Amino acid sequence: MDIKSAVTQLSSIAQEARLEIFRLLVQAGIEGLPAGSIGEQLKIPPSTLSFHLKELSYAGLINSRQVSRFIYYTANYAAMNGLLAYLTENCCAGVNNCCPDVTSCNSEKGNES
Amino acid sequence: MDIKSAVTQLSSIAQEARLEIFRLLVQAGIEGLPAGSIGEQLKIPPSTLSFHLKELSYAGLINSRQVSRFIYYTANYAAMNGLLAYLTENCCAGVNNCCPDVTSCNSEKGNES
DNA sequence: TCTATATTTCCACAATTATGGAAATAATGC
């Protein structure tokens, strides 16, 4: 990953509404949530929501698929992993107390396809 | 960490000049670098640099100390660790392939005071 | 005190980002 991609991805979650959307999608798992459901839960009007979803999609942190009239959005775990890896490698390089605690990971709950 | 702090910290590194500054300071280690040296290496004019350093300081990702006429800036490793931990816990929770590879950490090079 | 150097503050301006109503587009069932 280059620095411009990192900045694009960071920018996409450096906004409260979008970080909330992303968190919600992570919690929702691989099935994801339709746009309307996200907007309803987070109280975000349709056009504003669409704007934020586009930002996250452009950055590659979420994906979407159409199911009937609904468009389901899902967190792109691999992209988030890549961003965290970039920050860990490039911004913590060799500094042993500048790395995240990953004990909450690798549980039995992993559910990416 | 709450979501607002996370957004503030993410915003502070979601900008190319600032991410470069932060990376440079991480590489510089605990001694850090004086503002002038950062500006010289990254070709950033003084007032612009000062603006960006203030943003990073406000977010808590860097610290500063005065040494004679120089102000040395240092990366706040603990803060970066906290941010990565937040993202790992809140945005990857329980998803085992959504976690960073930390094998580059915990080397013998750890040098925080 | 005068001068040199380091950094910040002030300020104006430019650029980008965020918001949400209204209209448009798209998909489904009758």
Added chain:
DNA sequence: GCATTATTTCCATAATTGTGGAAATATAGA
């Protein structure tokens, strides 16, 4: 085709962020 529902696009406007010259501030040494 028409009505219904889901989502996006368009648009105007507001708010925030980024830039850098010039002046101000701060520190140090002669």
